[in-house]
Amino acid sequence: MNIVNVETSKKKIMLQKPLWSLYIHIPFCTTRCTYCAFNTYTDKHLLIDEYVQAVCAEVELLSHLDQPIHTIYLGGGTPSLLKPSQLEQIISHVLINFTYNSILEITQEINPRDASEAYLHALRKNVSRLSLGMQSVNPSELQMFSRDHDHPHVVQAVKFARLAGFDNINLDLIYGNPGQTLAMWRDSVQAALDLDPDHLSMYALSLENGTELKRRVTYGELPMPDPDLAADMYELASEMMAAAGFVQYEISNWAKPGKFCQHNIQYWKNLPYLGIGAGAHGYANQVRTVNVMRPELYIERLKNLPSNPLPFPQTPATMTAEPIDRQTDMFETIFTGLRLLDEGLSLKAFEQRYGEKLEVRFADEIKRLTRMGLLWQAGDALKLTKSARLISNRVFQEFAVEEEA
Ligand code: SF4
Known part of the structure; x- marks a missing residue:
């Protein structure tokens, strides 16, 4: 099933309606990166099958057949821990239940280590855009982050993705890291550019409470990052990206012309999106929703549906629903x-x-x-x-x- 660039369909787009987006959260990872405060778990892989069913159930509950969508984003966690057949099940379910645009951007985050040639070929049937967590080219930084990949994995992943036909690839990088020099950062940006990506996201490291990295910095095991140096890194990256022909279309995002991330633009324009999955956030009909965090609870809530439907955009998985005033x-x-x-x-x-x-x-x-x-x-x-x-x-x-x- 190739769902990208669908030309004709009974789900014909209704141009007068604003387009919505869907974010689907996959809260499973192999290891916990030292800087990560996301809602993800390293010891719950046995739940994945049931979790996929629960996501499909929540998709059905949120579907508004006359509400066209134009982007789907599978983030995490590590969505590439799901088999291609499980991802296809989720995406097919969305497409059966929602009306969609003729050009649908479907992004999946992928761990470079999971990106085998066979996996990417299978993924290409359903996914139009890949986002790879490169983070750094430097082995010592990848080790400090406890990333489970090294740079050759990223090089190979991009090569296989191109062979599979992906023409929209993002790489994520992090700067302002403990012990990182300007030269190290230049190497990371250059190594990313050498892979000829379509899009680059570069984020300043944030030391989040409860993370291993914050603990190590607090106890003096790692140097405190220098904000002035981080600012220099940002300027350097901006110069390198401009010289390479990228447009800085958002504070932390650069892309080749025509390759801006439509899903994230939805957030930046403060337009509606539905959040599906454990801990997912959504914003629709002037209500911000946050789902329950733990996958077990998420699954349980979607197995035992209440007899009376909840007001849209709430589902049984909703933990908080906050009306947003004008x-x-x-x-x-x-x-x-x-x-x-x-x-x-x-x-x-x-x-x-x-x-x-x-x-x-x-x-x-x-x-x-x-x-x-x-x-x-x-x-x-x-x-x-x-x-x-x-x-x-x-x-x-x-x-x-x-x-x-
Ligand atoms: S892979 Fe991503 S979500 Fe998983 S632990 Fe690392 S940073 Fe967090």
């Missing part, structure tokens, strides 16, 4: 939209969505930030300047202050 939605649209460096925040789209002009409602903030050289307007779009990219949270905060006043 004001909060507006601020979130500004914060996330300004992250889109290339496109910026469209003034027209804002007015259409909220019935008031951004440039009037926030006239003082925009004037102040523009004077400070942090914002600029290009045609219909409000954008962060180059110097604002490293202090974007400060810019966003200026808009939030208005709400509190």
